[in-house]
Amino acid sequence: MGFRINHVMVGPINKTLDLVVTVTPPGRAPEGRATFAELVGRYGIVLNSAQAKTLSGLPVVFEDRRDDVAEVAIALEAKACMTEHLKSLPRLHAEILATGYLARMAAPRCITVSYSLVNAAPTFVSPGGKGKVNAHTQPEDARRVVQMLGSAIPLARNSKDIGYDVIGATVIDCRNDGTAVVLSSSAAAPKTSEHLHYERMIRGLCSEYRSRFPLSGSHKF
Helix, strand or coil: EEEEEEEEEECCCCEEEEEEEECCCCCCCCCCCCCHHHHHHHCCCCCCHHHHHHHHCCCCCEEECCCCEEEEEEEEEEEECCCHHHHHHHHHHHHHHHHHHHHHHCCCCCCCEEEEEECCCEEEEECCCCCEEECCCCCHHHHHHHHHHCCCEEEEECCCCCEEEEEEEEEEECCCCCCCECCCCCCCCCCCCCCCCHHHHHHHHHHHHHHHHHCCCCCCC
């Protein structure tokens, strides 16, 4: 098993996916390849001691190189809706649908995953607006985005050509003003009974992987 961030899937129209997990050829040499755990240092990810311990206990997974040829097992498209929620809805919907379709055309057996972060903070400092502070109507703005993700992005079992195998969303509080980014307990957050809930997304992904790639090696989810 391998992985790559910003992987170009070659198909009718080439598409760059945020993250792919691959089934690697037997005996591929690990020399000169980064590991999944080393991404923490590369991207400056802050972990607490418990998270660091969990990461160190995971199997070692090596990064694919740009020129590697490996079967894509999981294709994940990540999106973030931080501000101007209602204005962003049409573009967000179109981009998610297009990515799922192109990934499936490029690798028909792969598991397609859509995962989105939705901001429920009351304000957000626009990074390109010279400190402009956008005010939100919360939790309604975040709720509208989450509702779109849950109802307008089809699942593959209902729409094979453009549907995703797994869809998930996490609601956060991000003001982009230097304060901490935290998980939100807003009413907009997916409930545990909804398919968008993070744990349900992970469990669904694991189930799909075991079903499609039962003999893909010793790494197990």
